[in-house]
Amino acid sequence: xxxxxxxxxxxxxxxxxxxxxxxxxxxxxxxxxxxxxxxxxxxxxxxxxxxxxxxxxxxxxxxxxxxxxxxxxxxxxxxxxxxxxxxxxxxxxxxxxxxxxxxxxxxxxxxxxxxxxxxxxxxxxxxxxxxxxxxxxxxxxxxxxxxxxxxxxxxxxxxxxxxxxxxxxxxxxxxxxxxxxxxxxxxxxxxxxxxxxxxxxxxxxxxxx
Amino acid sequence: xxxxxxxxxxxxxxxxxxxxxxxxxxxxxxxxxxxxxxxxxxxxxxxxxxxxxxxxxxxxxxxxxxxxxxxxxxxxxxxxxxxxxxxxxxxxxxxxxxxxxxxxxxxxxxxxxxxxxxxxxxxxxxxxxxxxxxxxxxxxxxxxxxxxxxxxxxxxxxxxxxxxxxxxxxxxxxxxxxxxxxxxxxxxxxxxxxxxxxxxxxxxxxxxx
Amino acid sequence: xxxxxxxxxxxxxxxxxxxxxxxxxxxxxxxxxxxxxxxxxxxxxxxxxxxxxxxxxxxxxxxxxxxxxxxxxxxxxxxxxxxxxxxxxxxxxxxxxxxxxxxxxxxxxxxxxxxxxxxxxxxxxxxxxxxxxxxxxxxxxxxxxxxxxxxxxxxxxxxxxxxxxxxxxxxxxxxxxxxxxxxxxxxxxxxxxxxxxxxxxxxxxxxxx
Numbered sequence: 001x002x003x004x005x006x007x008x009x010x011x012x013x014x015x016x017x018x019x020x021x022x023x024x025x026x027x028x029x030x031x032x033x034x035x036x037x038x039x040x041x042x043x044x045x046x047x048x049x050x051x052x053x054x055x056x057x058x059x060x061x062x063x064x065x066x067x068x069x070x071x072x073x074x075x076x077x078x079x080x081x082x083x084x085x086x087x088x089x090x091x092x093x094x095x096x097x098x099x100x101x102x103x104x105x106x107x108x109x110x111x112x113x114x115x116x117x118x119x120x121x122x123x124x125x126x127x128x129x130x131x132x133x134x135x136x137x138x139x140x141x142x143x144x145x146x147x148x149x150x151x152x153x154x155x156x157x158x159x160x161x162x163x164x165x166x167x168x169x170x171x172x173x174x175x176x177x178x179x180x181x182x183x184x185x186x187x188x189x190x191x192x193x194x195x196x197x198x199x200x201x202x203x204x205x206x207x208x209x
Numbered sequence: 210x211x212x213x214x215x216x217x218x219x220x221x222x223x224x225x226x227x228x229x230x231x232x233x234x235x236x237x238x239x240x241x242x243x244x245x246x247x248x249x250x251x252x253x254x255x256x257x258x259x260x261x262x263x264x265x266x267x268x269x270x271x272x273x274x275x276x277x278x279x280x281x282x283x284x285x286x287x288x289x290x291x292x293x294x295x296x297x298x299x300x301x302x303x304x305x306x307x308x309x310x311x312x313x314x315x316x317x318x319x320x321x322x323x324x325x326x327x328x329x330x331x332x333x334x335x336x337x338x339x340x341x342x343x344x345x346x347x348x349x350x351x352x353x354x355x356x357x358x359x360x361x362x363x364x365x366x367x368x369x370x371x372x373x374x375x376x377x378x379x380x381x382x383x384x385x386x387x388x389x390x391x392x393x394x395x396x397x398x399x400x401x402x403x404x405x406x407x408x409x410x411x412x413x414x415x416x417x418x
Numbered sequence: 419x420x421x422x423x424x425x426x427x428x429x430x431x432x433x434x435x436x437x438x439x440x441x442x443x444x445x446x447x448x449x450x451x452x453x454x455x456x457x458x459x460x461x462x463x464x465x466x467x468x469x470x471x472x473x474x475x476x477x478x479x480x481x482x483x484x485x486x487x488x489x490x491x492x493x494x495x496x497x498x499x500x501x502x503x504x505x506x507x508x509x510x511x512x513x514x515x516x517x518x519x520x521x522x523x524x525x526x527x528x529x530x531x532x533x534x535x536x537x538x539x540x541x542x543x544x545x546x547x548x549x550x551x552x553x554x555x556x557x558x559x560x561x562x563x564x565x566x567x568x569x570x571x572x573x574x575x576x577x578x579x580x581x582x583x584x585x586x587x588x589x590x591x592x593x594x595x596x597x598x599x600x601x602x603x604x605x606x607x608x609x610x611x612x613x614x615x616x617x618x619x620x621x622x623x624x625x626x627x
Binding site (some may be wrong): 023024025026028030031033034035036039044049053059060062063066067069070080083086103139140141142168180 | 262263264265326327328329333344346351352353354356357358363364367390408409410411412413414418
Binding site for chain 3 (some may be wrong): 017054056124135143144147148199203
C-alpha cells in the first residue's frame with residue numbers, strides 16, 4: 001500500500017467496489033446487516049491479508065491502517081441503503097470490480113518484487129491479492145468459487161502479473177510498466193465480459209476419488 | 210491465555226463448550242469419530258488461531274499448550290457418549306456457548322490491547338477470537354456461516370469489545386471493565402436468544418454478480 | 419523438504435499425485451482450465467502451507483522453491499489431456515494418494531520435531547500436512563470434507579505420526595523409524611480402502627442450535 005499516490009487512490013476505489021459487490025452477494029443470501037458488513041471487509045481486504053500471511057509480511061495492511069476496516073465495512077452498509085438503485089449501476093460495478101482486480105494484482109506483484117521474490121512468486125502474489133478476496137466471499141456464501149468458472153478473471157490477473165514481470169525485467173520505467181500492465185489486463189477482462197469469453201472447461205464424469 | 214486465573218477457568222469452560230457444540234454439528238452431518246474430534250478442535254481453537262495468525266503472534270496457543278488439543282478433542286469425543294442426554298441440556302449449552310463468545314471476545318481484545326493495537330483492531334481482534342471458530346465449523350460443514358444470520362451473535366461480540374475499549378479509555382480498573390463487558394455482552398446475547406432478536410436482514414434479488 | 423533424498427523423491431511424487439486427483443475433482447465440477455490448475459496447486463501445497471503458517475515457519479516451501487507451483491500446476495493441466503485414460507489408472511491413483519498421505523505426514527512430523535515441538539504438536543503437524551490439502555480442495559468444491567467420512571484417512575495419518583513419535587522416543591534410528599511409520603500407515607490405509615473399513619459414525623438428530 002506504500003505505493004505512489006495514484007495507485008493508492010485506485011486501491012481505495014477498488015476496496016470500496018469489492019466491499020459493495022460483496023454486500024450485494026450477502027443481500028442475495030438474505031444475510032443480516034452484520035453479515036453484510038463482515039462479508040464486505042473480508043472480500044475487500046482478504047486477498048491482501050492472505051498474501052501477507054503467506055509471505056510472512058507483518059503487520060497486515062488493515063492492522064497498520066484500521067481505517068480500511070471502517071471504509072470497507074461502511075461501504076458495505078451504505079450498499080444496503082442504495083441497493084434499490086444498484087441495478088442501474090450494474091455495468092459501473094462490473095467495471096470497478098475489473099479495475100479492482102488489476103489494481104490488486106499490480107499491488108501484489110509490486111510488493112513481492114520489492115521483497116526480492118522469484119518471478120513465479122511475484123505473479124502468484126499478484127493473483128492471490130487480486131483473486132482470493134472473491135474466493136473467500138464465495139466460500140463464506142457456501143458457493144463454488146466463481147473464480148474457477150468466470151470470464152477470464154484469474155487469467156486477466158495472470159496476464160497483468162506476467163506483463164508487470166516482463167516489463168520489469170526489460171528494464172522499462174516502473175510506473176509505465178505498472179500502468180501498461182493494468183490497462184492491458186483490464187482491457188482483457190472487459191472484452192471477456194463483453195463477448196462472454198471463457199477458458200475451456202474440463203469436464204470429467206468418472207467417479208474416481 | 211496468560212490472563213488472570215478466573216478468566217483462564219472461563220476460557221477452559223468456553224473451549225470445552227465450543228468443542229461439544231461442534232461435535233453435535235458433526236453428528237448432525239453423520240461424520241465419523243475422527244471428524245467429530247477434528248471439528249471440535251478447529252471450532253474451539255480456530256478463532257484464537259486465526260487471530261494469532263493475523264496479528265503475527267507466535268507460538269499459537271495450542272502449540273504452546275498442546276493440552277488444549279487433548280482437552281477439546283476429548284470433549285468432542287465425550288459428546289458422542291453423552292449425546293443422547295444432550296437435548297435435556299440444550300439450554301445449558303446455548304448458555305455456555307454465549308459465555309464462550311464473550312470470554313473469547315474479551316481475551317482477544319485484551320491481547321490486542323496488550324500489543325498496543327489501535328481501537329478498531331482491538332475490537333476486530335475480539336470479534337475474530339469470538340466468532341471465527343464457529344465460522345470455520347460452518348465452512349467445514351459446507352453451510353453458510355450461522356454468524357451471518359444468528360441472533361445478535363457477532364453484535365454481542367462487538368458490544369463486548371466496544372465496552373472493553375470504552376472502559377479502558379475511561380481509565381476504569383481493568384478487571385472490572387473486563388467483567389462488566391462480559392456480563393453486558395452475555396446479557397445481550399441471552400436476551401436475543403430468549404426473545405428472538407435479530408439484526409435486520411438485507412434482501413437483494415437482482416442477479417448482478 | 420530439506421529431507422533425505424529418497425523422501426524428497428517421494429514428496430515430488432506425492433504433490434504430483436495430489437495435484438492430479440484434485441484436477442479430476444475440478445473436472446467433475448466442470449471448472450475451467452485455470453480452476454483446474456489452481457485447485458491442483460492448492461491441494462498439493464496447501465497442507466504444508468497451512469502447517470508452516472501455524473508454526474510460523476517462513477518462507478513457505480513454494481516461496482522458497484517456486485518450481486513446486488509449476489510442477490503441481492503443470493501436473494493438474496496434464497491431467498486434462500490424459501483424463502480419458504485415467505479410469506484405467508484408478509487404483510494407481512488411490513495408491514499414490516495414500517503414499518502422499520503418509521509421506522506428507524512424516525515430513526510434517528519431521529519438521530515439527532526438528533523445531534523441538536511437543537509430541538502432540540508433532541502428530542498434529544503431521545496430520546495437518548497430510549490432510550489439510552484435501553480439506554481445502556473439498557472446501558473450494560463446496561463439499562463437506564471427505565476427510566470427515568473417508569476410510570481411515572485421518573486415522574492412517576495419526577497412526578503414522580504416532581509411530582514416528584514412538585520410534586523417536588525409543589531412540590531407534592531416524593530413517594528406519596520414518597520408513598516403518600510410512601509403511602505401516604500406508605498398509606492401514608490400503609487395507610481400509612480394500613475392505614471398506616471406516617471409523618464409526620456419530621449420528622445425532624436433535625435440532626439444537
